[in-house]
Amino acid sequence: MNRLILCLVWILLAGTAFGAKSGKRPLLLVSVYPIHAMVQEIAADAFEVKPALPYGRSEHDYEASAKDIRVLRSANLLLIVDQTTDGWMARATGNKVPVFEILPHVEALTYADTVGVAALGSSAARVMGRLPDPHFWVDPVRMGKAAMAVAGRLAEMTEGDEATRNALIERAKVFTARMSRLSDSIVVQAKSLPQVSLILAHGSLGYYSRLTGLKIIGILEPLPHVEPTPRHLGILIQLAKANRPSVVLAEEQIDAAVAASLAREAGVAVARINPLGYPDSATAVSIGAYDRYLTRFTKEVAKGLTGK
Ligand SMILES: [Zn+2]
DSSP states (O other), rough: OOHHHHHHHHHHHHHHHHTTSSSSOOOESHHHHHHHHHHHHTTTTEEEEEEETTTTSSSSSSSOHHHHHHHHHTTSSSSSSOHHTTHHHHTTTTOOOOEEOOOOGGOOBBBBIIIIIIHHHHHHHHHHHHSSSOOOOGGGHHHHHHHHHHHHHHHHHSOHHHHHHHHHHHHHHHHHHHHHHHHHHHHHHHSOOOOOOEEEEEEHHHHHHHHHHEEEEEEESSSSOOOOOHHHHHHHHHHHHHHHHHEEEEEEOOOOHHHHHHEEEEEEEEEEETOOOOOOSSSSSTTTTHHHHHHHHHHHHHHHHHHO
């Protein structure tokens, strides 16, 4: 009997801790893997974190399935890049789930400043040059800023649980400090990259090129998932020929056929890259997962540029 009373007292005490009231941790949904990896590290075991975007799919045009919508609706918070990029997560719930937009917190630059007006091409530059480039997850320093903002937002959900709140902020500080070291290490790794002109299938590497000195001369689909016109394709073929050595790096989320035909016509190599990454374990996203993703991605880019 005494044991039963003790059990009941324990359950009642445990029940007052943050997140344990319903026996369930609050659920956070995130679209792209690199941001998922960061959020998982900050949230640790205080929240449940799940991907909303299947691995290998593009963040720009995903159409949530009925099952995805059920999961999205069950979330306590959707962590999105911004409404333009992965706002489909919020729209799929009929805007019924709270949303936190990360892009306003990372000192985003415009596409004109990341990819550059010349690489966008004159007609796309008119539309996109002034838009914020959402692909901040390839830039560790901006990921550090994102981590602090995410921790601040999650802290608001801790219902006065000071210990959880402080732990969130502390983990974000540790992550952010590590990001500046990671940034330095990527800069060092990039020094050995060959000086090759790049044509990207999609404008995902603007921030990354600022960090690493990659030379982007053109983009196949400046507007995400809008197929290039024959005229734009012709300009890119000329650019690839005039700026040798050059190579086409085609993001895995983009249809390979157009990139391959551009490379063929220009007589240059094409390599596939995956800036959205994927988890290094099927079961869990662990501490340092973001660092491993970016290091692995840098090796992928080096392989694409050198052909080795
Ligand atoms: Zn993108």
